[in-house]
Amino acid sequence: MSEEVYEISDGFEDDEPDAMKNTDIDDQLYANVKAFKSSTRDGVVESVHVQWWKRPSGVAAVCLGLLCVILLAGIIGLSVYYGVIDHHNSTERNKLLASYSNLTEEKAQLQSSYNNLTKEGDQLQTERDFLSGRLTNLGWQNFDSSWYFLSDDTKTWKESREDCLERGADLVIINSREEQEFLFNLNKGVWIGLTDSVTEGNLIWVDGTPLTTPRYWHKPQPDNGAGRLDYCEEDCVEIRKDQRPLEAWNDLSCDRKIYWVCEKAMSKVIYAEPDMNKKVKFDRGEMEERIVDIYISADTLRDEPDSSGKRPFLVVAVVLGLLCVLLAGIIGLSVYCESVSNFIAIHLVVSRAEQHCQEGWRYFDSSLYFLSTEKKTWKQSRQDCLERRADLVIINSREEQTFVFNLRMRAWIGLTDSVTEETWKWVDGTSLTTGYWGKGQPNNGGLFPGQEDCVEIYYRQADPVQTWNDDNCGTNHNWICEKEV
Template identity: 40%
Template structure:
């Protein structure tokens, strides 16, 4: 009993597993030691019982231990298996997380690279925009300066054209000034003077004696039916003829055997002598008194000449030479004169400047000038329209006199056909409102229809614009319905008289004069 108690000695002690084994081993040794001296007698059965009990107890203990060990192993295997599965799951999750993180890292790296490139591009764009801003600022400053310069130029040009318009109006308002192809001409009508006296009179008028540069100008001048001084002389060197502007004579229209210094006289000045001849020049003594013709170059035409453009006088209308002019359907003549081109050039140039001014004002948001822009554009448009109209009639060969253009036909027809031709040209038969206009129309030495017809109600006369006749220039005894004829139309017939009108049947054949008023 004591031995058995020794077996379980220290069984309950903590961490007593090794002590327990030692006790068991010691008990076994005691068992076997006690068995050996007691092999005889009654003690043998007790020993066997003890031995059997001890073996049984050992077997039971080992079974329990084996069971516990198996349970522990099963538990450990279960726990290991469970832990391994969880570990594998965690590893899988970690691997997935790693993969995702790697992808996110790569994406972040790509985004970083893109952002870096974008930053560099933005920096480059910022630098470029800075440069463009500086360039735009510079351009703005330059445009501002140019705007002021253009504004100044437009103001100067507006003033210049206003002055030129005033000069043109002043010239057109003067008696006997006629415009043709860039020049104004004044033919003296009341007095005669020597060549030098004639030239002095022209100079006082801001002009000079006429310089004839072309066949057209020669034909225009010889239509004034009177001998007149022209600006040609050989006073400085005998036989070396020069114009009053100092240029040498290159194209001449001397009469046959002229110049000749007839009877050895000192004939140093030239005149238009015989107006019925194409070559009508004659040399004569300079102190003889004659009529004269002055020429003033239009300021606009002179401006064109100063710019180095070619200047020619080519657009007088009523010339018979087909080689010099193109003939229209009605026998009238159409000219392409450089004087007309000049006005077209001025009109287009000024119009472009006006458009440029408006464009600059809008593009630069020049609010301070907005109030001026409509008026400037309106003035530019009006002036351009006026100059274009002036140009159109000028290049078609019309003659400008006192705010009107005049067309002198080169063929004859009835009064009604003559008027229809004028209306087709956006004009009408001439209306004569003053003595100056009356003298002007008869200077061209053609019997011509005028725009006067009888008013049937009471026999009074009216003009083609329906205004009543208030100032007339009837020839003595006219109108008379000569021979009982129905003379319902009026012509200018007696051209050597101031009062030259005559009534005549409307079906007779005459030249005609068209008039188109142009306000400049």
């Protein structure tokens, strides 16, 4: 396409460097750690896959299976053994069953016995009043079965949570409409214990549970900054005091300093009012005598030398239990070692990606992209990419095309038909399958046919997927390099 087709207003050349400088890659980098692909091209440790039975955890799993077989065989053998000798214990067992039947009949009396509970209820009431008074004097407020601390200064989300943890609490977790209204009525904009800083778009509470319901967002939140660079990434949640009580949540940059609310949950048993009206008559001495009789009968049955047969069973049970504990320890150690290995590998990948990003690269999906600040011919541009251990960008998907378009540059990409006219190939030698050509392109020069064998992306087009233009390979343009992480 000739240059006249793309004539634009003044300022087109000058605004490209500014657009290139305003991309924040840090949050996107960590949100996509799981998508990293190991590569030895940049010194990153390559993943090694082995058969599952060769891993420590696989060996431990096989051992656990064998142990389960042994345990099952032992249980079956013991069951047969006790089935044979069960007739020796029938008389003693019948006596015990009769004793337990009597106890079952008197169970209602035991369940309704609250003589001791009356005294314990009074003690719990006293302890509750003491605890309430102490927390109130320290600036805490009670609601339902929890205590809440409202800060009188401002901190970041992370600093706020650390303050709560030091108080033996955590940032507040909202579980009901009433709790949301209580916090809103504190009349301050405060941090709550909700964030998607681990995985973008996956909101979780500080106790690790995902956000389900209730949700009290102020429309149209959450919007992660609505694309405005001055808002930065918004991965933490606040309650705004200038909204309606049930539409007050807003995502905000975790580095903003605002007030916060800590929550310390108390057992509902402490706050339950004991029922002091239930009184019963209970002969404790008689019941103790019955219990003693049952234990004497049980001891007699256990100590009979010819009819018990339970000691071998206990020995087997203890041995199997120790084996289970030992195997659990082996499995735990294997899982821990694999976790440490995976953590080290991920850390190396992240470190390498951060190093590239500090050198002017940007991350998308599983690749890094370099945007030039100067202009060169297509061949010179590719040579620059190769010197950076990369190559001109190869666009493999609609999403990658949209990403490159949003870089807002008029730049060379790694596509050419310089070897065979109208046979478009990428710089890695693969043929073009899906193209994102502008209208009427490629036209091999238009007014000057046969001179346009290289492809640029032209961001001034309205449709992101109709931006490619064939141009003379000797024209000076910016360029975009790509390398896999």
